[in-house]
Amino acid sequence: MTTNPSWTLRSYPTAMPTVDNWALEDRPMPQAAEGELLVKTLWLSVDPYMRGRISPAKNYAAGFKIGDLMLGGGIGEVISSEAPDFQPGQIVISDYFGWQPFTVIPASTAKLVTTTDAPMQAALSYLGMPGLTAYFALLKTASPKAGETVLISAASGAVGQIAGQIARIKGLDPVAVAGTDEKLEWCRELGYRAGINHRQSADLVADVAAACPNGVDVFIDNTAGPIHDAAMLNLNTFGRVVVVGTIALADRFDQPDIGLRHLRKTLITRARIEGFLLDDHESEYDAAIADLLAWHKQGLLHTREDVAEGIETVPHALVRMLKGENFGKQLVRL
Incomplete structure (x- = not known):
């Protein structure tokens, strides 16, 4: 093969992105230089954080x-290696895969996929970024106490489906917010006590109050937008809000986020609102992955892939x- 179809950014979206924001180019086969690996792509992950990287606005990662x-x-799969720690035939994971069948990645960003107790792509799902995000956002940043009510938006998604099950495992009271009844049914199968279909809700504040009669102690916010407002208006004293994602703003990413102001509510409840970035917990990844894998092997942790x-x-x-x-973790298989 001498060509390598590759997706490049054609334009910045001004609203919800469309496929026209990208161009598929027929590029030459790449070659690895010193310190790099030429890899045949097997799986690609698409994730909400990518919306921020296709905007000229300042973000926590370079766009x-x-x-x-x-x-x-x-x-x-490594095809050729110009780095001593990697050999052809090895399976690696990295955050620097190009959207192309053959890609060159810095060896410094690559890790071997060595887990044989789970499918390969689990390293991009419950044993990777989504699972680790759910684990640390809930257990570390939110610091929940047994029995507390945990409201989770995008509850059937890559992070939400894991966070709800961890809440159940840890003796918490998980409540789901999702966009279809089918997704809510999946959430109930995972152990969520109750669920709210935000697309059919005429009054999200009232629906959250009904699903969380004792109030919301922890809100894992994967969406922002109206769901965030409804959670804030039901937040208990000393509640914790962990801002993981803002996917509800995907169609107006570069515009001001106009909504209710919650300063008075935050003052009265003495709530803690904290942004979450997974990289802050890198030193604890191995222990978290061990927990996630153990729960999966015990039949306590299930996932759905799209x-x-x-x-x-x-x-x-x-x-x-x-x-x-999507329904579950969004992946692309090449």
């Missing part, structure tokens, strides 16, 4: 420029995930 090759999490097929589907998969049309 893509027009014409840049799109990068994200992926798993692949898998698109082929390199041509990658931007489609990202857009449908940003719209909430």
Whole structure:
């Protein structure tokens, strides 16, 4: 093969991204330089944080420029190695996979996928970024106490489905917010006590109050927007809000986030509102992965995947995930 179809950023979206914001280019086969690996892509992950990286606005991670090759999490097989710690045939994971069948990644960003007790792609799901995000956002940042009510938005998504099950395992009272009745049924199967369909709700504040009769102690916020407002208006004294994602703002990312002001509510409840970035917990990854894998092997942790097929589907998969049309962790299999 001498060509390598690759997705590049064609334009910055001004509202909800569309596939037209990307271009599929037929690029030459890449070659690894010193300190790099040439890898055959097997799996790609698309995640909500990518919305921030296709905007010129300042973000916690550097964004893509027009014409840049799109990068994200992926798993692949090493074809050639210019780094002493890696050999052809090994399976590696990195956050620097290009959206292309063959990609060059810095060896310094690569880790071997060594877990044989789970499918390979689990390293992009419950044993990877989504699972670790759920684990640390709930157990470390929120610091819940047994019996507390935990409200989780995007509850059937990659992070939410794990967070709800960890809450159940730890003796908490998880309540789901999701966008369809089918997704809520899945959440109940996972152990969520109750659920709210936010797309059918005529009064989210009242629906959260009904689902959480003792109030909300912890809110794992994967969405922002009206769900955030409803959670805040039901927050208990000394409640904790962990801001994990803002996917509800995907169609107006570069505009001011206009909504209710919660300063008085925060003052009265003495609530803690804290942003979450997974990288802050890197030193504890191994222990968390051990817990997540053990729960999975014990039958306590289940996940659902939404898998698109082929390199041509990658931007489609990202857009449908940003719209909430996916069901479970969104992956692309090459």
